[in-house]
Amino acid sequence: MKKPKIIWLNVSVFVITFLFAAIAVPYRAITHGFDSAEITMAIICFIYCGMSITAGYHRLWSHKTYQAHWSLRLIFAIGGAFALQNSILHWSSDHRIHHKHVDNNDVDPYSAKRGFWYSHIGWMLREYQAHRYNNYSNVRDLQKDGIVMWQHKNYLLLTIATNFGIPIAFGLWHGDLINSILLIGFLRLVLSHHTTFFINSLAHIWGKQTYTEKNTARDNGFLAFFTFGEGYHNYHHIFENDYRNGIRWWQFDPTKWLIKGCNFLGLTYQLRTSPEDKVEKARLAMILKKNQQKLATHPNAEELLAKLQHEYDTLIAKLNDFYAAKKQLLAAKKQKLVADIEQSEMMKQYHELKQRMLEQQQSWQFFIEKHA
Known part of the structure; x- marks a missing residue:
């Protein structure tokens, strides 16, 4: 079969950002150095992007495991654009198809049975899903959310404003524009991308099948540390409507803690758990x-x-x-x-x-x- 067309925009973004993160950042660190304020800001932005995907895109919108105040939804919507992983509507649509047809190579957008490379990043490099780019019939509920639709319609503008605006603004304020662009712009984005991508790839390859063998999803505490709690993926695939992934008190799931913490503040409600x-x-x-x-x-x-x-x-x-x-x-x-x-x-x-x-x-x- 003829391979689908390459999506050159995606390829360019992944290649260019990775080269800057892998080459320019270490070179700048050796020749110039990064101070604690720059490193701290990069970590804060990385956490903000990661939590916007896990708590927002994933557990709030894709699975409706809880409800959130409009202010928190807005924060997650902006953070999702900053993470540069497509709009809430598109991301959630793909993810719901993944859960419904997990490991089905012909339907699952990022089926792990097509290999690590494909499930990690390959599925985004060619037009494998072209027929679904404008089909959002499985997320009609999200189309009633004003913040979701606002972000979807203004996604490009928001990604530019956050991915360029935040590093540039911090660099101008702090006094080192190049450092800020490299660390908060490029390195933060690459880390945000690949830690999230690990959930589609490594979390379906490496770990234990604690609750089910009906799909490839695995539980991996080590991976949970880098994915804000998403590493308990075997549990998630059988109990997808639970706002928690790590259900034991000792399991590292900061996304769960954030959602629960916001519940005490009245920002989240109707938290769903499995019996x-x-x-x-x-x-x-x-x-x-x-x-x-x-x-x-x-x-x-x-x-x-x-x-x-x-x-x-x-x-x-x-x-x-x-x-x-x-x-x-x-x-x-x-x-x-x-x-x-x-x-x-x-x-x-x-x-x-x-x-x-x-x-x-x-x-x-x-x-x-x-x-x-």
């Missing part, structure tokens, strides 16, 4: 599947697989009982149905079911460690 029991069941199902594969070649495979299944079924039953009691308890607290909830029979039953579930988890874990 704990569904998340836990997905995790346990993957553990079961992986250990079934390990035991399949064991001399006593039939007996051990039966015991493994029994331990799993028992755990799921006790997990269901515990979460049913938890939901009942939360409902009673919310509606104030019991005078002293802490001393109630309902609370006593809740703790008993929790203890039974924990004991079964230990039994399940002991069996796996002993046999698998």
Whole structure:
């Protein structure tokens, strides 16, 4: 098949910015140096661009995992233009198609099954998606958002104003225009581009499939550090409507912290989370599947697989009982149905079911460690 036409504008932007970042920035650092104010400003701009993509483009607009005040949406819209990754409307449209048809080489805009290079940057260098450039039928909801449409219509002007205006303004104020353009302009943009691109490429290649094997997405804590929490990608692809990617308190997800922090200030609301029991069941199902594969070649495979299944079924039953009691308890607290909830029979039953579930988890874990 004949390859689609090269998009020379995209190629030029990626090549020129990369060459300046890879050659001119180190040369300037050696011959002239960058001071702390310039480095700090570059880091601030990098974070601003990254958060505008992860908290704005991705979790707010593409997946509607929460709602935000117009002022925050405006900040994200400007930051998205500064990140130079197309308009909210176009980005979200592509991303929704990616989730709906993930790993389908014929439909997924940046299918990881077409290789690292293609999913990382190659999909933007040729007109693979030409037939969809003006088809926004899957983002009709976003077309009702005035800020989204304002940014879409004025995207080119906003990208020029931010990518040239901010570095030049800071350089004139600080007294070193060249340093500012190189560091805040070129290096910041290249880092912003490729850390975001890693989510489409590395996050579908490197890491663990904690919750599902139905797609190539992986969980990778190391990658999460460079992508503002987006590295927990396996979780995201099965629970895409959750405003969190790193659901454990210790998982690095600054985008989650920003959204939650803004909630305390009244700037975000209707934060959506996935039910704990569904998340836990997905995790346990993957553990079961992986250990079934390990035991399949064991001399006593039939007996051990039966015991493994029994331990799993028992755990799921006790997990269901515990979460049913938890939901009942939360409902009673919310509606104030019991005078002293802490001393109630309902609370006593809740703790008993929790203890039974924990004991079964230990039994399940002991069996796996002993046999698998």
